[in-house]
Amino acid sequence: MIDLSGKVALVTGAASAGGLGFAGASIMAAQGASLFLTDLDGAAVEARAAELRAAGHKAAAMTQDVTDEAQWDSVRDAVLAEFGKIDILVNNAGIAVLRHMNEITAAEWHRQISVNLDSVFLGTRMAMAQMRAQGQGGSIINLSSVAGLFGLPGCGAYGASKGGVRLFTKSVALEVAAENIRINSIHPGMIWTDMQKVAIADNKDVYDQLVAAIPMRKLGEPKDIGNMVAFLASDEAAYITGAEFVVDGGMVA
Numbered sequence: 001m002i003d004l005s006g007k008v009a010l011v012t013g014a015a016s017a018g019g020l021g022f023a024g025a026s027i028m029a030a031q032g033a034s035l036f037l038t039d040l041d042g043a044a045v046e047a048r049a050a051e052l053r054a055a056g057h058k059a060a061a062m063t064q065d066v067t068d069e070a071q072w073d074s075v076r077d078a079v080l081a082e083f084g085k086i087d088i089l090v091n092n093a094g095i096a097v098l099r100h101m102n103e104i105t106a107a108e109w110h111r112q113i114s115v116n117l118d119s120v121f122l123g124t125r126m127a128m129a130q131m132r133a134q135g136q137g138g139s140i141i142n143l144s145s146v147a148g149l150f151g152l153p154g155c156g157a158y159g160a161s162k163g164g165v166r167l168f169t170k171s172v173a174l175e176v177a178a179e180n181i182r183i184n185s186i187h188p189g190m191i192w193t194d195m196q197k198v199a200i201a202d203n204k205d206v207y208d209q210l211v212a213a214i215p216m217r218k219l220g221e222p223k224d225i226g227n228m229v230a231f232l233a234s235d236e237a238a239y240i241t242g243a244e245f246v247v248d249g250g251m252v253a
């Protein structure tokens with residue numbers, strides 16, 4: 001039985017009510033965790049924290065650009081001021097730049113890598129140091145994608161960022177395994193969120209190919225990923241690190 005009582009979780013990219021970050025945050029809150037939510041959209045992420053508080057949970061929020069190194073220090077300080085520690089980090093914030101090589105610009109490439117991969121480096125480094133100082137272990141959960149596992153046309157930049165998250169996770173997990181700091185990646189397939197809606201509008205070819213490739217013939221729901229986040233955050237996953245968890249309706253089976 002998952003029990004996150006007394007745990008403090010920091011979740012990035014948690015502003016969207018129907019997004020994966022808030023899905024994971026809501027499930028962890030229901031299991032007893034205190035939640036600190038961040039996002040570029042400060043008003044929306046504060047509204048999500050208010051929803052959690054209205055449901056009787058402990059929650060706070062802050063505006064954060066996950067690509068800004070200095071802001072990670074500010075977020076750490078704010079979480080410590082609010083809740084005193086960080087037990088769980090979910091590196092969830094992300095964007096999807098789906099462009100074929102004949103149309104993608106260098107600026108788009110750099111933005112994709114910065115938001116999806118540099119942010120995971122910065123967040124993981126901050127959380128590892130904090131968890132080390134606390135001496136009680138911890139769980140870091142990085143949102144990758146099935147696009148980090150196999151190639152797709154139009155996914156050169158997105159796939160590179162998510163494939164980078166996958167191997168970053170595995171390598172760094174080995175550095176801190178003996179300190180009981182666990183780091184794992186989740187690889188969602190097609191989950192119905194704002195990101196998916198935008199991606200589909202941008203590039204229907206990629207969407208059509210992906211839906212045809214889902215053996216369960218349906219998109220996933222945010223809670224399908226949220227449940228995996230809560231599991232990896234919990235002591236039920238105490239012996240799991242450096243692992244990748246595919247939640248995709250059978251796409252990569």
Ligand code: NAD
Nearest residue numbers: 013019020040065066092093094145188190191193194195
């Ligand atoms: P979403 O677009 O609904 O939410 C992403 C959130 O990240 C937004 O609230 C956005 O404001 C925030 N964000 C973007 N850039 C930011 C920045 N620089 N700093 C802080 N916040 C920023 O997306 P989602 O579908 O909930 O996706 C969440 C994660 O899961 C992403 O990393 C995404 O790549 C990954 N993922 C999603 C799917 C899917 O099908 N939805 C599939 C595979 C992987």
